[in-house]
Amino acid sequence: MVNPDRVSLDRTFSALADPTRRALLARLGEAGALSVSELARPIPMSLPAVMKHLDVLSDAGLITRRKTGRTVSCRLSAGPMEEAMEWLAHYQRFWSGSLDRLAALLEQEEAEQR
Amino acid sequence: MVNPDRVSLDRTFSALADPTRRALLARLGEAGALSVSELARPIPMSLPAVMKHLDVLSDAGLITRRKTGRTVSCRLSAGPMEEAMEWLAHYQRFWSGSLDRLAALLEQEEAEQR
Numbered sequence: 217m218v219n220p221d222r223v224s225l226d227r228t229f230s231a232l233a234d235p236t237r238r239a240l241l242a243r244l245g246e247a248g249a250l251s252v253s254e255l256a257r258p259i260p261m262s263l264p265a266v267m268k269h270l271d272v273l274s275d276a277g278l279i280t281r282r283k284t285g286r287t288v289s290c291r292l293s294a295g296p297m298e299e300a301m302e303w304l305a306h307y308q309r310f311w312s313g314s315l316d317r318l319a320a321l322l323e324q325e326e327a328e329q330r
Numbered sequence: 331m332v333n334p335d336r337v338s339l340d341r342t343f344s345a346l347a348d349p350t351r352r353a354l355l356a357r358l359g360e361a362g363a364l365s366v367s368e369l370a371r372p373i374p375m376s377l378p379a380v381m382k383h384l385d386v387l388s389d390a391g392l393i394t395r396r397k398t399g400r401t402v403s404c405r406l407s408a409g410p411m412e413e414a415m416e417w418l419a420h421y422q423r424f425w426s427g428s429l430d431r432l433a434a435l436l437e438q439e440e441a442e443q444r
Contacts, residue, residue, distance in 0.1 A: 233342075
């Protein structure tokens with residue numbers, strides 16, 4: 217039997233393995249919701265190529281898409297990232313000073329959020 | 331120009347997107363160093379197939395291999411995982427209670443390490 221968590225991690229890591237997809241997630245992280253055309257505009261790629269990347273992100277559960285009239289808006293859905301981070305966290309003892317650095321990073325993120 | 335950090339994240343996430351490769355890393359995390367044949371033994375796959383997975387992990391910098399006589403021993407090299415975790419940490423504000431959960435996970439890992 218295939219473990220569903222495994223399949224989910226496969227999809228998450230695979231979706232994150234592309235710089236265009238990571239850039240799309242970064243922009244959604246900053247902007248909240250963006251339409252497909254807003255997302256595609258700065259990317260030197262055809263619209264169908266960008267839409268394929270959005271399909272991969274959507275299949276991995278990393279974005280949600282919502283159609284309003286003729287506009288499809290996309291939002292970040294970070295649940296799978298949390299799973300990926302938990303998997304990676306099991307290995308943090310193998311890098312030095314990780315706890316301090318990660319804590320600092322998380323604190324910085326929290327401060328930016330306020 | 332291609333950003334080397336991007337290429338490195340591509341390789342890391344791509345290497346982690348396979349359950350066999352994650353299982354190999356998990357065993358190295360528990361055992362420290364293991365020979366290629368020790369690593370391959372429990373895996374229902376041919377030795378060359380396992381060796382291909384080890385090549386991917388090595389290319390991503392996630393393991394190091396060292397030859398002593400006729401034995402190749404493998405070790406976890408967690409640096410790229412740290413980079414991946416730092417990338418993911420930028421998104422932690424998008425999932426709820428993450429800081430508490432992650433802090434708990436890291437504390438648990440630290441306790442197990444002692």
